[in-house]
Amino acid sequence: MKHMSDEEWTLYVNDQLDDKTREQYEAHLFSCDQCLSVYLEVVEAQEQQLPAMTNEEVFTDTIMMKIKQQNIPEKNPSVSKFYQKPIFHYVLAAAMTFILMSTGVFSHLMNVVSEFESNKKQDSSVVEGLMDHTVSFIDKVQKESEKEAKK
Structure with missing residues (x-):
């Protein structure tokens, strides 16, 4: 290097x-x-x-005056694009909602959710399955011990 x-x-x-x-x-x-x-x-x-620098305040004031004297065009809020106005956003949201409702997207979405919930209720968790097997094993052991005790 x-x-x-x-x-x-x-x-x-x-x-x-x-x-x-x-x-x-x-x-x-x-x-x-x-x-x-x-x-x-x-x-x-x-x-x-x-x-x-002898007088810093005068220097700063001079620079600030020069900046103010420059013709910097300010944004005129009254001349904004139509799509930047809030009413456009509300109308667009309403139109999208109407289109989605009329095509059945929301009803299909509700069917998917209810199907998911029904599948979730049918499937038991791993812990529940393990507990069921443990309980059945304990029941078998108790039955065998009772049979042996009667003999």
Whole structure:
């Protein structure tokens, strides 16, 4: 793995590299901790070379005024699409319910549910079957012991 030097990272931080090389450097940063630490040192060094901000509040206010002055079109809620209105959703739900009822989907669904419940009632569980076998075994043992006692 080739590691980049301080000078190469300085070029990267100052945005003096072509796009392809920048992408290679960024990919390398994700996989190399050593180069990441060198990159962070270069960024800190470059930060110290920037001029100090004298009045931060004025700077913030100036930026906010510029943002407000930009003509950003706002969404006009009155000009929305017909399918975005709640009445469209209610009509669509009612139409789907009517179609499903008229085709018999709900009645078929009820038949499937009742059939499932009847099958469930007929099938005994594993525990019930085990208990039935145990009880019958105990009854057999008791009958045999009574026969032997009478002899």
